[in-house]
Amino acid sequence: MASKNKFDLKLLGRVLKLALPYKRMFWFAAFISLAVAPIAILRPWLVQHTVDQYIMKLDGEGLLLITAVLIVVLIVESLFRYFQIYSTNLLGQSVIRDLRVRVFRHITSLKTQYFDTTPIGTSTTRTINDIETINSIFTQGIIAIISDVLTMIAVMAIMFYTSWKLTLVCLITFPLLIFATYIFKEKVKAAFEIVRNQIALMNAFLQERISGMRIVQIFNAEENELKKFKVINREYTQANLDSIFYYAVFFPVVQILSAASLGLLVWWGAKGVLSGEVTLGVLIAFPIYLNMLFRPLRMLADRFNTLQMGLVASNRVFDLLDLEDKIEDKGTLQVEKLQGEIEFKDVEFSYIENTPILKKINFKINPGETLAIVGSTGSGKTTIINILNRFYEIQGGEIRIDGRLHHEYQLENLRKHFSMVLQDVFLFSGSVLENITLRNPSISREAAIKAAKLIGAHDFIQKLPDGYDYEVMERGATLSMGQRQLISFVRALVINPDILILDEATSSIDPESEAIIQYAIEQLITKRTSIIIAHRLSTIRHATNILVLDKGVVVEYGSHDELLQIEDGHYRQLHDMQFLQVEAL
Numbered sequence: 107m108a109s110k111n112k113f114d115l116k117l118l119g120r121v122l123k124l125a126l127p128y129k130r131m132f133w134f135a136a137f138i139s140l141a142v143a144p145i146a147i148l149r150p151w152l153v154q155h156t157v158d159q160y161i162m163k164l165d166g167e168g169l170l171l172i173t174a175v176l177i178v179v180l181i182v183e184s185l186f187r188y189f190q191i192y193s194t195n196l197l198g199q200s201v202i203r204d205l206r207v208r209v210f211r212h213i214t215s216l217k218t219q220y221f222d223t224t225p226i227g228t229s230t231t232r233t234i235n236d237i238e239t240i241n242s243i244f245t246q247g248i249i250a251i252i253s254d255v256l257t258m259i260a261v262m263a264i265m266f267y268t269s270w271k272l273t274l275v276c277l278i279t280f281p282l283l284i285f286a287t288y289i290f291k292e293k294v295k296a297a298f299e300i301v302r303n304q305i306a307l308m309n310a311f312l313q314e315r316i317s318g319m320r321i322v323q324i325f326n327a328e329e330n331e332l333k334k335f336k337v338i339n340r341e342y343t344q345a346n347l348d349s350i351f352y353y354a355v356f357f358p359v360v361q362i363l364s365a366a367s368l369g370l371l372v373w374w375g376a377k378g379v380l381s382g383e384v385t386l387g388v389l390i391a392f393p394i395y396l397n398m399l400f401r402p403l404r405m406l407a408d409r410f411n412t413l414q415m416g417l418v419a420s421n422r423v424f425d426l427l428d429l430e431d432k433i434e435d436k437g438t439l440q441v442e443k444l445q446g447e448i449e450f451k452d453v454e455f456s457y458i459e460n461t462p463i464l465k466k467i468n469f470k471i472n473p474g475e476t477l478a479i480v481g482s483t484g485s486g487k488t489t490i491i492n493i494l495n496r497f498y499e500i501q502g503g504e505i506r507i508d509g510r511l512h513h514e515y516q517l518e519n520l521r522k523h524f525s526m527v528l529q530d531v532f533l534f535s536g537s538v539l540e541n542i543t544l545r546n547p548s549i550s551r552e553a554a555i556k557a558a559k560l561i562g563a564h565d566f567i568q569k570l571p572d573g574y575d576y577e578v579m580e581r582g583a584t585l586s587m588g589q590r591q592l593i594s595f596v597r598a599l600v601i602n603p604d605i606l607i608l609d610e611a612t613s614s615i616d617p618e619s620e621a622i623i624q625y626a627i628e629q630l631i632t633k634r635t636s637i638i639i640a641h642r643l644s645t646i647r648h649a650t651n652i653l654v655l656d657k658g659v660v661v662e663y664g665s666h667d668e669l670l671q672i673e674d675g676h677y678r679q680l681h682d683m684q685f686l687q688v689e690a691l
Contacts, residue, residue: 117417117420117421117424118243118248118413118417120420120424121240121243121416121417121420122248124201124204124205124240125197125201125244127200127204128197128200128201131193131196131197131200132197134193135190135193135194135196135197135244135249136249136252138186138189138190138193139190139194139249139250139252139253140252140253140256141186142183142186142187142190142253142257143253143256143257143259143260144260145179145182145183145186146183146257146260146398147257147260147261147264147395147398148179148183149176149179149180149183149394150391150392150394150395150398151264151391152172152175152176152179153176153387153390153391153394154268154385154387154388154390154391155172155387156169156172156173156176156387157385157386157387157390157391158385158386158387158388159172159387160172162385162386162387190253194244194245194249194250195244195245197244197245198240198241198242198243198244198245199241201240201241201244202237202238202240202241205237205240205423206233206237208427209232209233209237209423209426209427210233212426212427212429213229213233213426215432215433216429216431216432217431217432217433217497217498217499218492218497218498219431219457219498220429220431222457225310225313225314226310226313226314226317227306227308227309227310227311227312227313227314228306228309228310229426230309230313231305231306231309231310232422232423232426235302235305235306235309235419236302236419236420236422236423237419237423239302239415239416239418239419239420240416240419240420240423241416242412242413242415242416243412243413243416243417243420246409246412246413247409247412247413247416248413250409251406251409251410251413254402254403254405254406254409255402255406257398257402258399258402258403261395261398261399262399264395265392265395265399268388268391268392269378269383269384269388269392271374271378271383272371272374272375272378272384272388272392275370275371275374276367276370276371276392276396277367278366278367278370279363279364279366279367279370280367282363283360283363283400283403284403286356286359286360286363287356287403287404287406287407288407290352290353290355290356290407291407291410291411291414293352294349294352294353294407294408294411295411295414295415297345297348297349297352298349298411298414298415298418299415299418300345300348301342301345301346301349302415302418302419302422304338304341304342304345305342307338307341307342308338308339308342311334311335311338312335315331315335356407357404360400360403360404363400364396364397364400367396367400368393368396371389371392371393371396375388375389375392376389433496433497433498433499433517434499434513435516435517435518436513437513437514437515437516437517437519437520438514438516439510439514439515439516439519440515440516440519441508441515441519441523443523443604444507444508444523444604444605444635445473445508445604446471446473446474446508446604446605446634446635447470447471447472447473447506447507447508447509447635448470448471448477448494448505448506448507448605448635448637449469449470449471449505449506449507449509450467450468450469450470450490450503450505451468451503451504451505451506452466452467452468452502452503452504453466453467453468453493453500453502453503453504453505454466454467454500454501454502454503455486455489455493455498455500455501455502456501457498462658463486463489463658464486464489464490464493464500464658465658465659466503466659467486467490467503467658467660468660469651469653469660469663471635471637471650471651472635472650473635474633474634474635475635475636475650475651476631476635476636476637476638476648476649476650476651477636477637477638477649477650477651477652477653478637478638478639478640478646478649478651478652478653479637479638479639479652479653479655480639480640480641480643480646480652480653480654480655480677480680481654481655481656481676482656484657485655485656485657485658486655486657486658487609487639487655488609488639490637490655491526491607491609491637491639493505494512494524494607494637495520495521495524495526495607496512496513496517496520496521507520522601523603523604523605524603524604524605524606524607525598525599525601525603525605525606525607526598526607526608526609527591527594527595527598527607527608527609528594528609528610529609529610531587531590531591531593531594533578533585533590533593533594534578535577535578535579536577536578537572537574537575537576537577537578538567538570538573538574538575538576538578538593539551539554539574539575541578541593541597542554542557542558542574542593542596542597542600543597543600544597546601549600549601551574553600554574554596554600555574557596557599557600558596560599561592561595561596561599562592563592563593563595563596566589566592567593603634604634604635605634605635605636605637606631606634606635606636606637607636607637607638607639608627608636608637608638608639608640609639610639610640610641624645627645628648643680643681646666647666648666649665649666650665651663651664651665652664652665652666652669652677654669654675654676654677656676661676662675662676662677
C-alpha cells in the first residue's frame with residue numbers, strides 16, 4: 107500500500123508538470139481557491155455578530171451597515187468562486203489540449219507493429235476519454251481538495267474559538283463520518299477502475315464492428331455481434347451501477363450523521379443559551395458552520411475518487427507516451443532527390459521472434475529500373491516494401507539506397523521520396539482534392555489536376571457532384587473500388603516521387619480502369635525506380651527484372667523472358683497457370 111501511494115504521488119507530480127507552460131495560470135487558480143476559504147467563513151461570523159451586536163441590541167443603523175457588509179462579502183465570495191471555477195477549467199483545458207497533440211504526435215510516430223497488435227478503440231480511448239479524465243485533476247482534483255481542506259480547518263478553528271464545548275458536541279459524529287468517507291473512497295475507486303476498463307473494451311468493440319459492418323452484414327452475423335455487444339454493455343452498465351450503489355449508500359449516511367450533529371447542536375446549544383454560556387448568535391451561526399464543515403468532507407471523498415481516476419487515466423496515457431516502440435530516427439542525411447538505386451544484402455526479418463519472414467534476401471535495382479516481385483500469399487512480398495520504407499526494422503543484413511545505409515537517412519526525408527499505392531485503399535472524410543493532397547499546402551490544385559489527367563482519373567472526378575470538391579464519405583464508401591484506387595494512384599503520383607511502389611495496385615481495378623492507367627504506369631516507371639507487386643503477371647511483363655519469392659526466400663531472379671525459359675520454374679508455373687485461366691475464361 108505504501109509503495110502504491112508513493113507511486114501515486116510520483117504520478118501526481120508528473121501530471122502537475124504538464125501545467126509548467128501555464129505556471130501563472132496555475133498559481134492564480136491556486137491563490138483564488140485558497141482565498142475562498144477565509145472569505146467563506148466570514149458569512150456565518152457576520153451572521154453571529156449581526157444577531158448578538160445589532161438585532162439583540164435593537165441597533166437599526168448598525169444592522170443596516172452590517173447587512174451592507176454581508177452583501178459585499180457575498181458578492182466578493184461569488185466573484186472568487188467564479189474565477190476559481192473558470193481558472194481551474196481554463197488550466198485543465200489548456201493542459202489536455204497540449205496533451206492531446208502530444209499523444210497524437212506520439213501515436214503517429216510509433217512502429218506499424220503497434221497498430222498491428224493494438225485495437226483502434228484502445229488508442230481512441232487513450233486520446234479522448236482518458237485525457238478528458240485527466241482534466242478533472244485540475245478542475246476538481248488537487249487544487250479543489252486543498253481548498254476544501256483549508257476551508258474545513260478554518261471552519262473548525264473559528265468554531266473552537268467561538269465555543270469549544272459546543273464544537274466538541276457537534277463533532278461527536280465526526281469520526282464516524284471520516285470512517286464512512288474512507289470506505290466510500292476505496293469502494294468507488296475500485297468500481298471506477300472497472301468502469302474505465304469496460305469503456306475501453308466497449309470502444310474497441312464498437313470501433314472494430316462499425317468499421318467491419320459490411321462483413322458483419324454480408325455474413326448475416328448481426329445477431330451474434332449483438333449478443334456479444336449486449337454482454338459488454340451489461341458489464342459496463344453493472345460497473346456503473348456498482349459505483350452508483352456506493353454513492354446511494356454514502357450520501358444518506360452523511361445526511362444522517364449531519365442531522366445527528368445538528369440535533370446535538372440544538373440540544374446542547376439551547377441549554378447553553380438558557381444558561382447564558384452561549385449567545386443566540388452563536389446558536390444561529392453554528393448550523394452554517396456545520397454545513398460548511400460537512401459539505402467539504404462529503405465532497406472530499408468524491409474529489410479524492412476523481413483525483414484517483416484522473417491518476418489512473420494519466421497512468422494509461424503516460425504508459426502510451428513512454429512506449430518506445432518507435433523506429434529509431436538517428437539518421438542525419440537529407441537529400442533533395444534520390445537517384446533510386448536500391449540494394450538488399452542478406453536481409454533478414456521477422457515479425458515474431460524465431461519466426462523468420464525474409465531469409466537472406468539479396469537483389470539490386472539500378473536507378474530508373476523496375477523490379478517486379480511475385481510469389482504466393484505469405485511469401486514476403488509486402489514485407490520487403492515495408493522494411494524498405496522503415497515501417498519495420500530488419501534483424502539482419504543491410505539495405506542501401508544510393509549506396510548509403512537506409513537508416514543513415516533522416517526518416518521523414520527518406521519517406522518523402524517514396525510513394526506507395528496499396529491494394530487496400532483508405533480515403534479520409536473530406537473532398538477528393540483533400541484526399542489527393544492530404545491537405546499538404548505545397549501541392550496546388552493545378553498539380554493535383556495534372557496528375558489526375560496523367561492517370562486518367564480526371565474525367566471520372568469531373569463527373570462527380572462538385573468535381574474535385576466532392577465530399578468523400580468515411581473510407582470512400584460512396585465511391586467504387588476502382589474509383590478509390592484511381593484517387594490513391596493520383597495521391598501517390600502528385601508528389602513526383604523518386605521511388606514508386608505499387609503493392610497489388612491494380613488487383614481491385616476492373617479491366618476498363620486497368621486499361622486506363624496501364625499506359626500511364628508504363629510511362630511513369632521509365633522515369634523513376636519502381637517496385638511492382640502484382641498477382642496479374644500481365645502488368646509486369648515490361649519490368650526490368652522479376653524477383654520470385656517463396657516462403658521468404660528468393661528462388662528466381664531475372665527478366666520476364668529469362669524466367670520463362672526455366673523449366674518447372676516458379677515463375678513459369680505462375681505464368682502458365684494464369685494463361686490457362688485466361689484461356690478457360
